[in-house]
Amino acid sequence: MSLYKRGNTWWVRFTAPNGKRVHQSAETADRSAAQEYHDTLKARLWREAKLGDRPRHTWNEAVVQWLKETSHKATHEDDISKLRWLDTYWRGWALDRLTRQEIQRIGTIKAAEASPATANRYLALIRAILIRAQRVWEWLDRVPAITLYPEPKQRIRWLTREQANRLLEELPAHLADMARVALATGLREANVTGLLWSQVDTARAVAWIHPDQAKGRRAIPVPLNAEALGAIRAQAGAHHRYVFTFRGQPVTRASTAAWYKALARCELTDFRWHDLRHTWASWHVQAGTPLHVLQELGGWRTPAMVQRYAHLAPEHLAEHAARIAAPNLHHPKLRVVK
Numbered sequence: 001m002s003l004y005k006r007g008n009t010w011w012v013r014f015t016a017p018n019g020k021r022v023h024q025s026a027e028t029a030d031r032s033a034a035q036e037y038h039d040t041l042k043a044r045l046w047r048e049a050k051l052g053d054r055p056r057h058t059w060n061e062a063v064v065q066w067l068k069e070t071s072h073k074a075t076h077e078d079d080i081s082k083l084r085w086l087d088t089y090w091r092g093w094a095l096d097r098l099t100r101q102e103i104q105r106i107g108t109i110k111a112a113e114a115s116p117a118t119a120n121r122y123l124a125l126i127r128a129i130l131i132r133a134q135r136v137w138e139w140l141d142r143v144p145a146i147t148l149y150p151e152p153k154q155r156i157r158w159l160t161r162e163q164a165n166r167l168l169e170e171l172p173a174h175l176a177d178m179a180r181v182a183l184a185t186g187l188r189e190a191n192v193t194g195l196l197w198s199q200v201d202t203a204r205a206v207a208w209i210h211p212d213q214a215k216g217r218r219a220i221p222v223p224l225n226a227e228a229l230g231a232i233r234a235q236a237g238a239h240h241r242y243v244f245t246f247r248g249q250p251v252t253r254a255s256t257a258a259w260y261k262a263l264a265r266c267e268l269t270d271f272r273w274h275d276l277r278h279t280w281a282s283w284h285v286q287a288g289t290p291l292h293v294l295q296e297l298g299g300w301r302t303p304a305m306v307q308r309y310a311h312l313a314p315e316h317l318a319e320h321a322a323r324i325a326a327p328n329l330h331h332p333k334l335r336v337v338k
Contacts (some may be wrong), residue, residue, distance in 0.1 A: 003031075003038055003142040025093065030288030057139040059090040059098065066129050074131035074215045082125050085110075095133060098126075100144035107149070116149035121270045123148055156308060157275045158282040163268065170262040173292065174246045177231040178254050179276060186280035186298050188215065189273050195243040205229055209299065220299035285309045 002014045010026045012034070022041070026034035044056060070076060089106060090098070103126055107299075111119035127146045134140040159167065164183060168176045178192050187195075193210050194332050198209045202224075209220040224232065235243050242250040255273040263271055277298075284294050295306045 005031075005035055012038040012041065014038070014130050015041060016042075017050060018045075021323070022143045035063050044099060048201050055139075056096065056216050057133070059095060060087075062095060062129050062137075062217045063087070066132065069132075072212075073216070082122055086122070086126070087139055095130070095140055098130065098144065100146065103144060103146055111149060117151050120148045120151065121150075156278050156282060156312070157271060158279040158297060159268075159271075159275075160282075163266065164279065166266050167262060167268065170265045172258050172262075174244065174251065175254060175258060175262075176255070177234055178244050178251070180231040181228050182273070182276040183280055183283075184231075185222050186284075187222065189254050192222075193244060193254055196241055197243055198241075200224075200243065202229060202233060207232075214299055216301045218299060218301070221296075222333060223297075231303060281306070282312050283311050 002012060004011055004013065006025075007306070008029045010031060010033075011024065012026055013021075013023045016022050021221060022045070026037040028037070038252070040314070042043075063086075067076070069084070070079065073079065089109075103123065106126075107119045108125050110122050123146055127143070130140065130143045134143050169181060171179060181187065181195075182192050182259055185207070191213060194213065195207070199209070201226050205224045207222040207224055210218050211219050214220050232243060235245070239248070239250065242323065244251050259273065263269075263277045281294060281298060284297070285291070291303065291306045291310060294309070295303060298306065300306055
């Protein structure tokens with residue numbers, strides 16, 4: 001039987017011209033609509049098999065293929081979260097139904113729900129999937145133009161030495177030691193909380209982040225200064241595998257309630273744990289560390305990622321600024337008109 005009912009939903013079942021068994025829900029309780037779905041699907045499969053028409057793929061197929069091919073990405077879990085949200089709107093949709101207007105509609109919904117910047121992250125993911133569907137999988141003839149929302153450039157949030165010392169005093173001991181390491185090495189939160197003893201050599205004063213632990217998927221060498229070494233050595237014997245623990249258990253998150261309470265006592269606003277990394281980079285630039293060295297220390301892929309800190313150390317421009325300050329350059333005398 002080509003059409004049958006399961007519960008309140010009609011299903012279709014038949015053999016396609018290429019011999020493949022088709023068995024899927026019509027997603028409707030209306031028999032006439034289910035029959036139309038059956039006939040349309042059967043006709044499309046016949047055209048694909050007999051006339052060479054391009055198979056019509058769905059958004060869900062593209063999502064599955066994308067997640068399979070990008071499981072190595074550092075943002076894989078973030079992609080899954082975004083795609084779950086998009087599934088509520090596009091489940092079962094054919095890829096060629098995703099027009100520019102439809103994609104911008106979704107962007108408008110997310111911008112109103114969260115922010116334009118957040119909407120841009122969703123739009124960028126959609127665009128990446130559709131581009132791969134066109135260029136790699138050859139499922140689409142063209143990708144619609146997708147316009148992102150303008151985003152203002154954010155200023156770099158960093159602490160002075162005095163502010164950092166005050167914060168370290170207010171933090172609980174286990175968080176203070178992790179913050180010391182972050183300020184001394186620039187390591188991201190996940191790399192600090194997940195740091196293993198097997199990644200540290202205190203005798204050589206070095207640590208390392210493996211490619212699969214780094215956001216850029218590149219190994220990061222981590223020289224340890226006296227501050228970082230002291231904080232790490234203080235953890236010796238607490239756990240056989242993890243460097244940082246709390247009450248015998250590995251720490252999974254540093255930005256806890258205790259972190260925010262310490263910020264409040266220090267009267268620090270608009271400051272995240274990740275801003276410790278910004279603080280580390282800012283201190284380096286102000287101390288004269290060349291940007292190409294900072295790029296290697298921080299594990300950034302491109303110079304553009306460290307260029308945002310350049311304005312914090314304009315001293316190297318002083319020589320050039322002085323070139324037009326000639327000693328014989330004076331203001332012209334004012335002529336008094338009688």
